[in-house]
Amino acid sequence: MAPSPPPDLPSDRSADDARLERRGALLVAAFFLVDGLMRSGYFHFGALAQGRGDPYVDAFVAEMTASAALVLLFFVLVVPMCRRFPLRGAGWPSRVPPHVVALGAFSVAKTLLMWGSRSVLWPLVGRGAYDFGTMTWRFPMEAANDVMGYVLLATGVHVWDAWREERERQLRRARLEARLSEARLAALQGQLQPHFLFNTLNTISSVLYDDPRRADDLIARLSDLLRASLDAPHRPEVSLEEELAILRGYVELVTTRFEDRLSVTVDVDPAARGASVPVFLIQPLVENAVLHGVGPRAGPGSVAVTVAREGDDLRIDVADDGPGITGDPEAAVGRGIGLANTRERLAHLHGDRAALTLANEAGGGLRVTVRLPCRRASEEAGGG
Numbered sequence: 001m002a003p004s005p006p007p008d009l010p011s012d013r014s015a016d017d018a019r020l021e022r023r024g025a026l027l028v029a030a031f032f033l034v035d036g037l038m039r040s041g042y043f044h045f046g047a048l049a050q051g052r053g054d055p056y057v058d059a060f061v062a063e064m065t066a067s068a069a070l071v072l073l074f075f076v077l078v079v080p081m082c083r084r085f086p087l088r089g090a091g092w093p094s095r096v097p098p099h100v101v102a103l104g105a106f107s108v109a110k111t112l113l114m115w116g117s118r119s120v121l122w123p124l125v126g127r128g129a130y131d132f133g134t135m136t137w138r139f140p141m142e143a144a145n146d147v148m149g150y151v152l153l154a155t156g157v158h159v160w161d162a163w164r165e166e167r168e169r170q171l172r173r174a175r176l177e178a179r180l181s182e183a184r185l186a187a188l189q190g191q192l193q194p195h196f197l198f199n200t201l202n203t204i205s206s207v208l209y210d211d212p213r214r215a216d217d218l219i220a221r222l223s224d225l226l227r228a229s230l231d232a233p234h235r236p237e238v239s240l241e242e243e244l245a246i247l248r249g250y251v252e253l254v255t256t257r258f259e260d261r262l263s264v265t266v267d268v269d270p271a272a273r274g275a276s277v278p279v280f281l282i283q284p285l286v287e288n289a290v291l292h293g294v295g296p297r298a299g300p301g302s303v304a305v306t307v308a309r310e311g312d313d314l315r316i317d318v319a320d321d322g323p324g325i326t327g328d329p330e331a332a333v334g335r336g337i338g339l340a341n342t343r344e345r346l347a348h349l350h351g352d353r354a355a356l357t358l359a360n361e362a363g364g365g366l367r368v369t370v371r372l373p374c375r376r377a378s379e380e381a382g383g384g
Contacts, residue, residue, distance in 0.1 A: 024160065029071050036067030057125050061118060069113035073106055074153055082157040099154065107146035111139055197222075203257050214256065221253040236349055237276045239377035240268070240307065243283075247305070250283045254290055261300045262290065269308040276377040277314070278345050285318040285368050288339060293322025293366060314374040319367040329358035329366065339368070346372060 040056070040063040047054040081102045085095040115132045122130035132138060200222050208215040244266065251264045264286065286303055294301030306317040325331075333339045339356065346354035354372040361367055 021164075025075065028074065028156075032067040032071045032074075033064070036063040039063045055127075058127065061121050061125060061127075062114075065114050065117040065121065066110075068117065069110045070149070070153075072113065073110055077102060077106055077109070078150065078153045079157055082154050082161070086158065086161070087154070088158060088162070099150075103147065103150045104143075106150050107143040108139065110146060111135075111142045114142075200253065207257070217256050218253065221249070221256055224249060224252075236278060236345075237377070238279045240272060240275045240277050242377075243277050243279065243281060244268070246280065247283050247286060250286065254287075258290075258294065261297075262294055263300065263302040264290075264305070265302070266305045267307070271309040272307045272314055272374070274376055275309070275314050276375045277316070277372070278342075278349055281342060281345075281370065282316060282318065284342055285316075285339075285370070289318050289320040289322070289366070289368070293320030297322065309374050310371075312374055313371050316370040317367055319361060319365060321361075321363075321365040324360040324364060324366045325358070329360055333358065342370070346370065 037060075040059040043059040043063065044054065044056045047059070081099060085098045086092065087095060087099065115130075115135070115138075118130045118132065122128065200218070204215050204218045204222070207218070247266070255262050255264065282305060286305060289303045293303065301321055303318065303320045306315075306319075308315050333343060333356075339358075343356040346356055350372050354370070357369050359367050359369070
């Protein structure tokens with residue numbers, strides 16, 4: 001008798017977990033059937049070794065019907081019992097008695113299924129009527145085998161469920177950590193725009209009464225930049241071209257403020273075009289260079305932005321010709337929002353693969369260097 005296909009087990013798990021469980025069920029069914037096939041050969045050759053001429057079909061039908069009964073009872077009885085009365089966790093000893101009853105039902109049902117299926121199949125294969133012996137003794141005989149069989153099957157179900165629950169816990173933890181990371185990244189990203197807006201409004205305030213026309217021009221350019229910022233994609237990373245567009249808006253704004261005192265140049269390696277970078281990565285670095293490298297000086301100053309691809313990395317340099325930093329440049333990272341925020345966002349997005357470093361230039365000024373994995377913006381958008 002061919003085994004019934006294993007039914008879908010009732011569950012509130014995700015579609016992926018249900019699909020995985022169905023595959024596991026098919027593997028279990030396949031195992032029982034292959035085991036029955038192998039055991040039929042074992043008993044057939046054992047009979048030949050003892051000088052009996054039992055046909056192979058006798059052993060084949062006997063073992064395959066036993067395997068079919070095991071498959072059916074495994075999914076119909078053992079799995080539901082283990083799910084309803086799990087022998088683990090708090091209070092598991094109180095759930096042992098239902099399994100003792102289930103073991104008895106399992107053994108009786110298996111014996112009856114083997115007797116019934118063999119009684120039908122034996123004549124069909126030309127072996128006449130099937131003799132299962134005296135049922136009074138057959139039930140205890142099969143029960144001796146079925147105790148260990150039920151224990152092994154129940155153990156397998158409990159091990160599977162424990163593995164699945166641990167896997168679900170790990171997935172939930174990973175999803176929670178990802179959501180927390182995204183929330184933290186969004187908070188860091190959100191800090192930059194108010195920080196920039198605060199600095200720009202201070203600039204406008206400083207010239208409002210002395211030069212109203214310049215203040216009006218600054219407000220117009222600030223409006224354009226804020227519009228571009230609001231239109232920017234709401235994702236952690238954007239293409240280099242999108243980031244440079246934000247930078248251009250800022251440069252137009254800040255050069256209006258400093259007039260001829262400030263020169264900003266941007267040099268982009270063609271091999272770096274199309275790369276993905278964290279949104280608002282370059283603008284805060286340039287803003288920092290302008291405020292601390294050019295702002296305190298009476299004379300002109302310059303800021304140079306260089307973007308290049310180096311192997312699998314993207315390198316971004318922002319250098320000014322100001323006074324540099326007295327002492328250890330790294331100590332300056334924690335003094336304001338811009339650099340500390342940028343370093344933390346890089347760590348969130350790329351871990352150890354990204355770095356932000358500061359160094360005083362030999363001829364004066366400060367260089368901020370960012371290294372991060374060079375990924376195409378299309379790949380980043382597709383992967384998100």
